[in-house]
Amino acid sequence: AQSVTQPDIHITVSEGASLELRCNYSYGATPYLFWYVQSPGQGLQLLLKYFSGDTLVQGIKGFEAEFKRSQSSFNLRKPSVHWSDAAEYFCAVGAKGYQKVTFGTGTKLQVIP
Amino acid sequence: GAGVSQSPSNKVTEKGKDVELRCDPISGHTALYWYRQSLGQGLEFLIYFQGNSAPDKSGLPSDRFSAERTGGSVSTLTIQRTQQEDSAVYLCASSLARQSYEQYFGPGTRLTVT
Numbered sequence: 012a013q014s015v016t017q018p019d020i021h022i023t024v025s026e027g028a029s030l031e032l033r034c035n036y037s038y039g040a041t042p043y044l045f046w047y048v049q050s051p052g053q054g055l056q057l058l059l060k061y062f063s064g065d066t067l068v069q070g071i072k073g074f075e076a077e078f079k080r081s082q083s084s085f086n087l088r089k090p091s092v093h094w095s096d097a098a099e100y101f102c103a104v105g106a107k108g109y110q111k112v113t114f115g116t117g118t119k120l121q122v123i124p
Numbered sequence: 125g126a127g128v129s130q131s132p133s134n135k136v137t138e139k140g141k142d143v144e145l146r147c148d149p150i151s152g153h154t155a156l157y158w159y160r161q162s163l164g165q166g167l168e169f170l171i172y173f174q175g176n177s178a179p180d181k182s183g184l185p186s187d188r189f190s191a192e193r194t195g196g197s198v199s200t201l202t203i204q205r206t207q208q209e210d211s212a213v214y215l216c217a218s219s220l221a222r223q224s225y226e227q228y229f230g231p232g233t234r235l236t237v238t
Contacts, residue, residue, distance in 0.1 A: 015166075020164075043225050045225070047229075052231065053231055054128065054215060054217075054229030054230050054231045054232055055167075055215070055217075055227075055229040056229070057226055057227070057228075060225065060226065062225075101166065101167065103167075105225050111169055111172060111180070111183075112169075112225065112227065113169070114159075114166040114167035115166050116164070116165060116166040117166055
């Protein structure tokens, strides 16, 4: 069975600083990997996804993530955080032909001035 | 265009009552998912509908939970004899069959059982 671990429950960064959110997955074959963002009172919005090919994927809002098979990781990064990035971020793993996607427990990002 | 909508946005109910939560997916999306999001938890998969196929109910936590999807569009999640542990945000998502990995989420229904 596939699983996802987001080891950081809360992260606080200063506006303008760089950001990295960690995600580790467990899956035997090549996973399909996603990052979603949830703003307060909202549903989840897809930031980016990895299916195959280039291991560095670009997403919306200036985010990127890198798939590292050797580390079973798919960390989310942003070079300069904006106050509007404060939200909860979810990593998720799926697989080809498997309709269900397993979500991590989320990382809540706080941005301070 | 219109996204996924859910109603009500908030629901407070007494323990033991039945509740119905509604989801209107994006037009043309054949796949529909229900998730439960409890405080401090990730998203817990509940049920998945794909076209006219039998739904995948493997995530429903008990037989008090059921869902249906009428006409391949609107879906209703029903919780019978609600318990306090059912308090959570219930999220609905829809997707195109050929891109079923990219899910579009509604804003959720916050259910509080008193």
